[in-house]
Amino acid sequence: MKHMNALTNLLEKKRQNLLSVYFTAGYPHKDSTTEIISSLQDAGVDFLEAGFPFSDPLADGPVIQQTSQQAITNGMTLDCLLLQIEKARAGITIPIVLMGYLNPVMQTGMENFCRKANKAGISGVIIPDLPPDQYEARYLDLFKSYDLHMIFLVTPETSEQRIRNIDRLGSGFIYAVSSSSTTGRQDSFSDRQKQYLRRLQKMNLRNPVITGFGIHSRNTLRTAWENSSGAIIGSAYLKALMREGSGQKAITQLFGQLGLAGPV
Amino acid sequence: MNYSVNKKGFYGEFGGAWIPEMLHSNIEQLACNYIDIMESEDFKQELDSMLKEYVGRPTPLSYAARLSEHTGARVFLKREDLCHTGSHKLNNVAGQILLAKRMDKRHIIAETGAGQHGVATATVCALMGLPCTIFMGRKDIARQQPNVMRMKMLGARVIPVSSGTCTLKDATNEAIRHWINNPSDTHYLIGSTIGPHPYPDIVARLQSVISLEIKEQLVQKEERDFPDHVIACVGGGSNAAGSFYHFLDDRRVKLTGAEAAGEGTGTGRTAASLLTGSPGIIHGCRTMLMQDDHGQIKGAHSISAGLDYPGIGPLHAHLHKSGRATYTAVTDSEALQAAMLLTRLEGIIPALESAHAVAALKKIKLLPHEIAVVTLSGRGDKDMDAYMEAIDGAGVEETKKIDQ
Numbered sequence: 210m211k212h213m214n215a216l217t218n219l220l221e222k223k224r225q226n227l228l229s230v231y232f233t234a235g236y237p238h239k240d241s242t243t244e245i246i247s248s249l250q251d252a253g254v255d256f257l258e259a260g261f262p263f264s265d266p267l268a269d270g271p272v273i274q275q276t277s278q279q280a281i282t283n284g285m286t287l288d289c290l291l292l293q294i295e296k297a298r299a300g301i302t303i304p305i306v307l308m309g310y311l312n313p314v315m316q317t318g319m320e321n322f323c324r325k326a327n328k329a330g331i332s333g334v335i336i337p338d339l340p341p342d343q344y345e346a347r348y349l350d351l352f353k354s355y356d357l358h359m360i361f362l363v364t365p366e367t368s369e370q371r372i373r374n375i376d377r378l379g380s381g382f383i384y385a386v387s388s389s390s391t392t393g394r395q396d397s398f399s400d401r402q403k404q405y406l407r408r409l410q411k412m413n414l415r416n417p418v419i420t421g422f423g424i425h426s427r428n429t430l431r432t433a434w435e436n437s438s439g440a441i442i443g444s445a446y447l448k449a450l451m452r453e454g455s456g457q458k459a460i461t462q463l464f465g466q467l468g469l470a471g472p473v
Numbered sequence: 474m475n476y477s478v479n480k481k482g483f484y485g486e487f488g489g490a491w492i493p494e495m496l497h498s499n500i501e502q503l504a505c506n507y508i509d510i511m512e513s514e515d516f517k518q519e520l521d522s523m524l525k526e527y528v529g530r531p532t533p534l535s536y537a538a539r540l541s542e543h544t545g546a547r548v549f550l551k552r553e554d555l556c557h558t559g560s561h562k563l564n565n566v567a568g569q570i571l572l573a574k575r576m577d578k579r580h581i582i583a584e585t586g587a588g589q590h591g592v593a594t595a596t597v598c599a600l601m602g603l604p605c606t607i608f609m610g611r612k613d614i615a616r617q618q619p620n621v622m623r624m625k626m627l628g629a630r631v632i633p634v635s636s637g638t639c640t641l642k643d644a645t646n647e648a649i650r651h652w653i654n655n656p657s658d659t660h661y662l663i664g665s666t667i668g669p670h671p672y673p674d675i676v677a678r679l680q681s682v683i684s685l686e687i688k689e690q691l692v693q694k695e696e697r698d699f700p701d702h703v704i705a706c707v708g709g710g711s712n713a714a715g716s717f718y719h720f721l722d723d724r725r726v727k728l729t730g731a732e733a734a735g736e737g738t739g740t741g742r743t744a745a746s747l748l749t750g751s752p753g754i755i756h757g758c759r760t761m762l763m764q765d766d767h768g769q770i771k772g773a774h775s776i777s778a779g780l781d782y783p784g785i786g787p788l789h790a791h792l793h794k795s796g797r798a799t800y801t802a803v804t805d806s807e808a809l810q811a812a813m814l815l816t817r818l819e820g821i822i823p824a825l826e827s828a829h830a831v832a833a834l835k836k837i838k839l840l841p842h843e844i845a846v847v848t849l850s851g852r853g854d855k856d857m858d859a860y861m862e863a864i865d866g867a868g869v870e871e872t873k874k875i876d877q
């Protein structure tokens with residue numbers, strides 16, 4: 210059965226070696242969004258996370274702080290991003306998930322946000338500072354009615370009971386944060402981190418688990434792929450974008466760094 | 474109306490714990506344990522003795538004769554400026570250190586604006602032999618140098634924060650990020666009634682000693698256990714929360730919070746979050762904050778580094794909305810005038826933050842027989858540069874009037 214939701218379609222077909230890239234919308238320029246989306250789509254990335262910037266990104270390291278600050282200075286807003294995606298819709302086949310903090314969403318209003326996201330063909334939303342219990346109490350029905358996945362994070366510290374609850378409430382996939390850290394910290398993955406990902410795999414969760422935070426190299430990518438359904442790359446891509454200035458060059462450079470020859 | 478926090482961490486519609494999953498286990502651990510620990514006999518005893526022997530409590534409730542005459546009511550000053558380290562901040566730090574100890578946390582981190590909370594934290598960490606890291610915005614480091622030097626002498630690592638607006642808001646972000654990256658053995662010792670639940674409640678409880686003493690002292694001095702007015706300045710809201718705490722359910726007591734208007738509430742250069750802000754989420758807490766139409770948090774402005782915060786504690790957002798307390802905005806120059814007035818009438822140089830509370834005396838209706846308690850949250854040593862600049866510059870009318 211064919212769904213309207215592109216992420217649902219993707220995850221029905223493919224449940225391993227998934228590759229996702231996060232970018233901060235409005236960086237380096239306000240109108241970079243379309244070029245970045247099409248270059249990532251052409252490169253064969255499986256799905257995208259479009260970050261809408263926030264002035265106080267609590268869970269983010271220096272790279273996403275900087276790109277967010279620049280994006281705000283460039284005039285990027287949540288509404289503007291949704292309009293850009295809606296306008297470019299005809300050329301977009303890749304699933305897009307929106308990622309950002311709750312405050313900008315609250316100012317638009319959750320219902321208004323869901324309606325616009327649905328209209329722009331967005332598949333899901335990640336809001337790190339929206340806790341699962343608040344989501345369940347206030348917004349779950351809304352997200353269901355607009356066919357939007359709500360994707361929650363889990364960390365090595367998240368208890369089994371809490372993971373099961375998150376698996377029940379969330380949909381699309383579960384975002385496994387590789388370690389308890391802010392974004393963009395780049396080390397190799399320890400045995401403890403691998404064990405944590407394996408533990409998640411063995412839990413027989415409803416949703417696939419995709420790993421993010423700190424993936425920047427051949428090794429970290431392989432670890433994520435071997436121990437979960439996929440990998441999400443944020444800061445490493447944005448660093449390439451800072452150096453290269455265009456989405457097309459940035460993804461080529463990132464693929465080199467990850468040991469991926471061309472389209473995956 | 475109920476003014477205490479509910480089980481889920483809310484004061485009415487404000488508060489809660491809007492935090493990323495990376496903080497969940499730390500916050501959950503605190504939330505599950507703080508009441509049991511803080512209500513245990515051995516915690517209470519250890520805290521009481523520390524407040525008495527180290528902080529220097531009880532602090533006096535002094536009748537201010539000349540200020541009373543000037544004001545036209547009976548004004549008492551609650552002298553938190555006489556606490557060790559020079560402000561009420563030590564009340565909270567003493568309690569949270571004992572909490573951290575009981576939760577086996579060996580590293581202490583904190584944010585600071587004016588540096589008073591940083592100094593208080595560094596002080597107690599020196600006393601306890603605990604390593605301590607203080608996050609402070611670059612702008613605040615420049616304007617509160619004496620406190621930076623004190624923290625360094627006390628052995629704290631002071632980390633300059635250059636993100637965002639380089640003030641308290643950004644220092645708080647950076648402290649939270651550090652906690653995310655170092656979760657297991659670190660206690661984040663937050664300095665005001667802000668942040669995710671249970672912090673606003675922890676800090677309010679620890680500062681509530683201020684109103685407890687006011688009650689007892691009024692019985693001794695005036696044979697009544699309540700004033701007509703309590704007035705305190707509000708940054709994040711901890712000294713005000715502590716000053717209001719035991720009077721929240723006593724409608725005879727009118728409560729007034731003085732927000733920093735900066736250059737004026739209509740100028741855009743202000744820190745009056747309640748009077749100019751709207752509901753939103755800052756540092757894991759749903760409260761009133763200053764933001765643009767797109768939900769980006771605005772930089773605050775106040776001459777006083779300790780009030781320079783675009784949000785406010787959720788308790789105050791609730792007291793404001795429910796009408797239980799009144800909040801008034803005091804401009805930079807009104808605060809400077811009030812500081813001069815208090816200095817010349819009472820021989821007390823207040824912190825710039827506390828000068829906002831003194832200035833608020835002029836903004837509320839007072840009857841001659843009424844008792845107004847003003848909380849002097851801190852002393853002014855750290856603000857001498859700002860005071861000298863004001864005196865040397867345009868001059869301060871209040872001093873001129875008094876000198877004539």
Ligand SMILES: Cc1ncc(COP(=O)(O)O)c(C=O)c1O
Nearest residue numbers: 589708709710711712779850851
């Ligand atoms: C002396 C003094 N008073 C007041 C404040 C404001 O904090 P709060 O509103 O939490 O009392 C500060 C903060 O640094 C301070 O140093």
